[in-house]
Amino acid sequence: MLLTLVFIYLALSIGIGVYASRRVHSARDYITASRNLSFPLVMAMVFATWFGAETVLGISATFLEEGFRGLISDPLGASLCLVLFGLVFARPLYRMNLLTLGDYFRVRYSRPVELAVSICIVISYLGWVAAQITALGLVFNVLSAEAISMKQGMLIGMGVVLAYTVFGGMWSVAVTTFVQMIVIVIGLLLVAGEAATQAGGITHVVAKAAEDGKFEWLPTADPVDMLGWIAALVTMALGSIPQQDVFQRVNSSKNETVAVWSTALGGVAYFFFAAVPLFLAYSAHLIDPELVTRLMEVDSQLVLPTLVLERMPVWLQVVFFGALLSVIMSTASGTLLAPAVTFAENVLRPYLKGQSDDRFLNMTRVIVAAFAIIVTGYAVATDASIHTMVENAYRITLAGAFVPLAFGLFWKRANNRGAVLALVFGLGTWLVLEILGIDDPVEPQLFGLFASAVGMVIGGLTGPAPQRRTA
Numbered sequence: 001m002l003l004t005l006v007f008i009y010l011a012l013s014i015g016i017g018v019y020a021s022r023r024v025h026s027a028r029d030y031i032t033a034s035r036n037l038s039f040p041l042v043m044a045m046v047f048a049t050w051f052g053a054e055t056v057l058g059i060s061a062t063f064l065e066e067g068f069r070g071l072i073s074d075p076l077g078a079s080l081c082l083v084l085f086g087l088v089f090a091r092p093l094y095r096m097n098l099l100t101l102g103d104y105f106r107v108r109y110s111r112p113v114e115l116a117v118s119i120c121i122v123i124s125y126l127g128w129v130a131a132q133i134t135a136l137g138l139v140f141n142v143l144s145a146e147a148i149s150m151k152q153g154m155l156i157g158m159g160v161v162l163a164y165t166v167f168g169g170m171w172s173v174a175v176t177t178f179v180q181m182i183v184i185v186i187g188l189l190l191v192a193g194e195a196a197t198q199a200g201g202i203t204h205v206v207a208k209a210a211e212d213g214k215f216e217w218l219p220t221a222d223p224v225d226m227l228g229w230i231a232a233l234v235t236m237a238l239g240s241i242p243q244q245d246v247f248q249r250v251n252s253s254k255n256e257t258v259a260v261w262s263t264a265l266g267g268v269a270y271f272f273f274a275a276v277p278l279f280l281a282y283s284a285h286l287i288d289p290e291l292v293t294r295l296m297e298v299d300s301q302l303v304l305p306t307l308v309l310e311r312m313p314v315w316l317q318v319v320f321f322g323a324l325l326s327v328i329m330s331t332a333s334g335t336l337l338a339p340a341v342t343f344a345e346n347v348l349r350p351y352l353k354g355q356s357d358d359r360f361l362n363m364t365r366v367i368v369a370a371f372a373i374i375v376t377g378y379a380v381a382t383d384a385s386i387h388t389m390v391e392n393a394y395r396i397t398l399a400g401a402f403v404p405l406a407f408g409l410f411w412k413r414a415n416n417r418g419a420v421l422a423l424v425f426g427l428g429t430w431l432v433l434e435i436l437g438i439d440d441p442v443e444p445q446l447f448g449l450f451a452s453a454v455g456m457v458i459g460g461l462t463g464p465a466p467q468r469r470t471a
Helices: 004-022 029-035 041-048 053-095 101-108 110-141 150-199 202-211 222-238 244-251 254-271 275-287 289-298 298-311 314-351 357-380 388-391 395-400 400-412 415-437 446-462
Strands: none
Touching: 004 150, 004 254, 004 289, 004 314, 004 388, 029 244, 029 314, 029 415, 041 053, 041 150, 041 254, 041 314, 053 110, 053 244, 053 275, 053 289, 053 314, 053 400, 053 415, 101 110, 101 150, 101 202, 101 244, 101 289, 101 314, 101 400, 110 150, 110 244, 110 298, 110 314, 110 357, 110 388, 110 395, 110 415, 150 275, 150 298, 150 314, 202 244, 202 275, 202 314, 222 395, 222 400, 222 446, 244 254, 244 314, 254 275, 254 298, 254 415, 275 298, 289 298, 298 314, 314 357, 357 415, 400 415, 400 446
């Protein structure tokens, strides 16, 4: 019965998304929802940017293993990224009235810079989207008592997300996400309430977690430990800023005020609500320590789903898995759309001169489907954990894309030469260190970020004054 109810919920999600797709009449409708989304819709989408499989299954498992010290990148770094984007980057980018973030690099610098950064952005999404697909496979595998394999579950889940995303684009993402966020918040709070009752109360769970040292999060005075802590924070907090999915949500807002505050407050809401899966995970440790110990040796990401199936009433099982699927699908739809539209607009479209808007819209839909196939293949092939896939996703954008974006917005001397050198120095340094396996005591992406900044400064000071280009 549980699996049947889940499939009914999935069918309803597809129906909502397809209904929302009726508002898509142009490529701009598809990519930015005609810049007509209200505060609640944008804030829900921003919240959903990070509140996905990583939050419910990934960081909750990491919390059991490492405590807060394992969560510096997410939720701390992820929340900081959204707040920074809203308060610092949202306003100047929104005023430029761009279609994609890749367009910014063409307007501010040149076509080669646009192409290079756009490819970096597209590549960075492989791990992030694959993490959501992996989680969908995990959910179907658990719900069916392994009658549906992980790989089959991945295909089913991606098929559902693709069904409404490919037709409705940003309109479908916005409307389905808003509904899904309601399910997520109500569902997880209800499950947390039951878990608290079984574990001895909220204060008892929190006190036991503190007693076990799970709330220690600051680095020690050891320089190596401090560098590792900074690397984890910066990779997510800054490497996630030059991303199409974050920009796309901001750019779909109906005005500047919505763009700024829905993003910043969405980041704050994410930080605090991310505590719910952590609470659930530690409650599981108190409710059934033998179960948790056994699953930690097999796959720690199974702790929450298994606890709910074995220790909670059927109605709460329905609520939890409905919320969990909502979490994953809301994130997967946005992160599937972002790289596809970047590839269509910033990689392919400049080579297809004179293409009509209808043809470009249809081409974008085809690319969304193609990217779904690619990332599903990657998810099936990799054996990395959900948390690891997400952590690794933004190294390339930290090393290659952050400096050209930030310096271009806030340094008048930033020019095309500086952007090119930033890309060459940043990506070159990062790649060489990654290939050589040099990641101690400083991770390669931090060296890449520093080298990228050096390249931008050299180019900005020695090159010609920047010239603004039209979109």
